[in-house]
Amino acid sequence: MLKIDDVHFSYDGLYTALRGVSLQIDQGERIAVVGTNGAGKTTLVKHMNGLIRPNSGHVFLNDRDTKKMSVAEMAKTVGLVFQSPDHQLFLETVEKEVVFGLRNLGYSEEEAKRRCDDTLARLGLEGFADRSPFTLSGGERKRVALASVLATEPKILALDEPTIGQDAYQKKMLADLLTEMNSEGCTVIVVTHDIEFVVEYFPRTVAMSGGLIVGDGPTNALLSNSMIIERCSLSAPQTTIAAIALKKNFPQVSDRITSVQELEDTILNLVGGF
Numbered sequence: 001m002l003k004i005d006d007v008h009f010s011y012d013g014l015y016t017a018l019r020g021v022s023l024q025i026d027q028g029e030r031i032a033v034v035g036t037n038g039a040g041k042t043t044l045v046k047h048m049n050g051l052i053r054p055n056s057g058h059v060f061l062n063d064r065d066t067k068k069m070s071v072a073e074m075a076k077t078v079g080l081v082f083q084s085p086d087h088q089l090f091l092e093t094v095e096k097e098v099v100f101g102l103r104n105l106g107y108s109e110e111e112a113k114r115r116c117d118d119t120l121a122r123l124g125l126e127g128f129a130d131r132s133p134f135t136l137s138g139g140e141r142k143r144v145a146l147a148s149v150l151a152t153e154p155k156i157l158a159l160d161e162p163t164i165g166q167d168a169y170q171k172k173m174l175a176d177l178l179t180e181m182n183s184e185g186c187t188v189i190v191v192t193h194d195i196e197f198v199v200e201y202f203p204r205t206v207a208m209s210g211g212l213i214v215g216d217g218p219t220n221a222l223l224s225n226s227m228i229i230e231r232c233s234l235s236a237p238q239t240t241i242a243a244i245a246l247k248k249n250f251p252q253v254s255d256r257i258t259s260v261q262e263l264e265d266t267i268l269n270l271v272g273g274f
């Protein structure tokens with residue numbers, strides 16, 4: 001369980017990036033964090049693995065206050081994949097990059113190599129082991145950064161904007177992988193602007209604006225709430241837009257639809273159950 005308790009944080013003592021954020025995430029949850037640019041999403045996830053420490057407030061990991069835990073200790077439980085792989089990749093080859101974190105966690109050379117091969121295959125990066133991360137495309141580099149974290153098999157995985165630079169196929173592959181990890185008990189936290197990705201794969205959403213959490217609940221309730229959508233500068237899911245358009249002629253249609261299945265059921269009902 002990850003518990004963020006009334007966290008305040010400022011980078012420079014002038015502007016406050018987080019102004020009292022509280023959030024509890026149970027083990028095995030799948031949760032999306034959305035919000036305006038500058039809302040504090042990245043600052044929040046960096047608190048989850050100790051890269052940033054609160055000015056006031058607490059971060060608890062399985063009921064332990066993380067104040068006295070080192071980043072290395074927290075990294076055994078929480079894996080964080082940065083928004084930009086440039087902040088994460090620094091070695092000459094993809095394999096060295098993935099093996100590096102494993103070695104730091106105390107895995108033997110053999111085990112590290114085995115985990116590296118497995119993870120690269122899982123991410124469609126077979127044949128990339130000897131490539132330099134600097135010769136790869138943005139999307140490939142992002143997947144290498146993801147591989148280096150996934151290989152450590154964290155209990156809690158936080159990803160900052162993982163779908164940027166990925167095509168539809170890679171996005172689906174990422175979603176399948178996250179779903180698989182989640183079904184094995186891993187908590188998955190994703191910061192994203194990709195609303196369709198959220199609707200499809202994340203049952204709970206946290207909405208942030210101006211360093212505060214302004215909404216936290218079931219994704220369908222949250223993303224069909226026009227006040228939240230507006231306050232967080234989000235675009236409503238296409239399904240919700242379609243439902244609202246339908247409602248103009250069919251008042252019985254709910255304007256709280258977010259999933260494709262709900263929309264399909266609604267349309268089938270309207271046309272008489274074909």
Ligand SMILES: Nc1ncnc2c1ncn2[C@@H]1O[C@H](COP(=O)(O)OP(=O)(O)O)[C@@H](O)[C@H]1O
Binds near residue numbers: 015038
């Ligand atoms: N390294 C930094 N130094 C100073 N201010 C920062 C730094 N990183 C982020 N900020 C500020 O903190 C606020 C929250 O940023 P961030 O957490 O990156 O937002 P988000 O990820 O939601 O776009 C923003 O106003 C941003 O300008």
Ligand SMILES: [Mg+2]
Binds near residue numbers: 041042043083160
């Ligand atoms: Mg960010």
